[in-house]
Amino acid sequence: xxxxxxxxxxxxxxxxxVLGAGNFGTRWGHGAEPEEAGRIFNAYAEAGGNFIDAxxxxxxxxxxxxxxxxxxxxxxxxxxATKYTQRANPQDGILVTGNSRKAMAxxxxxxxxxxxxxxxxxxxxxxxxxxxxxxxxMRGFDDLARAGKILYAGLSDFPAWRVxxxxxxxxxxxxxxxxxxxxxxxxxxRSTEQELLPAGQALGLGVVAWSPLGGGMLTGKxxxxxxxxxxxFGGKVFQAENSAxxxxxxxxxxxxxxxxxxxxxxxxxxxxxxxxxxxxxxxxSVAQLHSNLAAADVRLSAEHLAQLDEVSRIPSVFPxxxxxxxxxxxxxxxxxxxxxxxxxxxxx
Numbered sequence: 234x235x236x237x238x239x240x241x242x243x244x245x246x247x248x249x250x251v252l253g254a255g256n257f258g259t260r261w262g263h264g265a266e267p268e269e270a271g272r273i274f275n276a277y278a279e280a281g282g283n284f285i286d287a288x289x290x291x292x293x294x295x296x297x298x299x300x301x302x303x304x305x306x307x308x309x310x311x312x313x314a315t316k317y318t319q320r321a322n323p324q325d326g327i328l329v330t331g332n333s334r335k336a337m338a339x340x341x342x343x344x345x346x347x348x349x350x351x352x353x354x355x356x357x358x359x360x361x362x363x364x365x366x367x368x369x370x371m372r373g374f375d376d377l378a379r380a381g382k383i384l385y386a387g388l389s390d391f392p393a394w395r396v397x398x399x400x401x402x403x404x405x406x407x408x409x410x411x412x413x414x415x416x417x418x419x420x421x422x423r424s425t426e427q428e429l430l431p432a433g434q435a436l437g438l439g440v441v442a443w444s445p446l447g448g449g450m451l452t453g454k455x456x457x458x459x460x461x462x463x464x465x466f467g468g469k470v471f472q473a474e475n476s477a478x479x480x481x482x483x484x485x486x487x488x489x490x491x492x493x494x495x496x497x498x499x500x501x502x503x504x505x506x507x508x509x510x511x512x513x514x515x516x517x518s519v520a521q522l523h524s525n526l527a528a529a530d531v532r533l534s535a536e537h538l539a540q541l542d543e544v545s546r547i548p549s550v551f552p553x554x555x556x557x558x559x560x561x562x563x564x565x566x567x568x569x570x571x572x573x574x575x576x577x578x579x580x581x
Contacts (some may be wrong), residue, residue, distance in 0.1 A: 234281030234531060237511075239312075241437030242410045243385060245354075245571035247284040247312050249506065249529055251441050252277045254285060255470075257299045258292030265517050267299050272519050274303045280526050284312045286415075286441065286513055288359055289344050290319035294397045299425060301349035308350055314441035315344050318359035330356055332365035334373040341382055356383040357415060358388035359370075367399045375408040387413030388441070393428035397581070400436045411438060415513075418442035418505055419449060420482050420545045426508075427550055434509065435581035442510035450479075451501035453487055478544070485544045489537050495527065502528035504541050 239245040254362060256263075257270040265273065274285075287296050298313060304311065317340030320330055337358075344353065358376065368454045370389030374386035386409055388396055400411045414433040418425045422444070433440040446452055449459075455474065474480055483497070490497045502525060503575045514525035533541075549557055556562075563570045 234528075236281075236283075238439075239355075239385075240439030242540045243412050243439065244314060245385065245412075245439075245512065246256040247420065247439070247512045248282045249514040250502075250526065251281060251284040251286050251511050252282055252444065253513040254287040254300060255291045255515050256517040257287075259293030260293040260295045264292055268304075269518060271303055273516055274300075275524050276519055276522055278310070282526075283310060284314070284511070286314045286443075287348075288316035288319070288357075289321035289340055290316075290345070291324060292357070294321040294343075294347055297347035299345055300543065301347055301529075305349065312354045313350065314355035314356040314357060314387075315353055316359040317341065317344070318362060321347075331362040332370055332579070334369055334376075337370075337377070341377060345382065352381060353383045353387045354476045355387055355413060357387045357392070357413070361388075361392065362394060363549055367395055367402060367453070371399055371402050371406075371408060371411070371500060378409040382467055385409075385412040387411065387415060389415035390417070393432040396429070396432050396438075400438070412437070413439040413441065415441045415443060416510070417444050418508065419445050419447045419472070420486065420501055420541060421447040421479055421503055423545055423547050427553055429515075430508065430510070430511035430540050431579040432581075435579040440510040441513055442508075443504050443513045443515075443516070444472075445471055445505040445512040446498055450474055451483060451486055452496065452498040453483060456483075482541075482545050485540055487531075489540065493531065495531055496524055498524055499528040499531045500533070500537075502543075503533050504538070506532055507538060540551065 234250065236246045237246055239247045239300045258264050285300065287300055289297060297387050298370045313417065317330055317337055318330065329336050341353065341356065344350065355459045356374065363426055377383045386401060388411065397416055403410050410520065416425045416429045430440065442504060448456065449474045474483060475566060486497045502512050502514065516522040544577050
């Protein structure tokens, strides 16, 4: 396992694959028993992994409870991330859910208790609730950091314009910087590339990508009759093979995998990593973990990447459809587009 810095605003060194703990526990009716979760965690650690991503709502708090036991005696060996917004307990009401400072304060205390730790390394807002202002969220993060309860803060599943506002507020106020961005990204979910990934790159955020396998679809296992997340999570966090393009994508992934002598899942994860994000793997068994970890050794050629990019391409939306038009680019570069070295990192 190799390591990289988490974005440009931290000195935090994280492993190239992130272990998602959504399958740690069975309170959702689908997941790994604590013993199997322990084997997954230990095998990931033995492979050099050090970045754990959880949420208070995962398995209704059981995932954090399991992690709290597994981290005993080795807490400082891992970057521990968790989230708040949803219900850790099915009975939780309106005041302890959403993005408010009240919900944040209550949630962080409950997570610290379940995780059996005095601090969380990276605290995410799980997703935008649509009503809490960014000023309130960023002030809450800063207060938690000053109290020593969190070290870094990030936004998961937020619109790009709100991510930009959050980063700007922190920069102007000299408060805790926004460190990370979490998004869904895979060969069958590329809309993230229109706004969110460029925003993360331009703002210097550490970007992690959930569901790089499209909920397992890109492994090809559903063609073999397996059910997995297609039924286990009630069809949530799952991308179905429900279009001619998606069939072509999976056919291409399988073809490249056969040529390289690897699994389709390894190719799918390696493609996400090649786009600059840290893939989150969420295995339910040790066997799945080892298959996911093998992706770190897959090196896709320029030809492979071009094939995958082309078959999975989605139409640009405005304003990108206009801004990427070669005619407009030629005009904005004074007729010297072919001689202009375009920046590799988007500008903010």
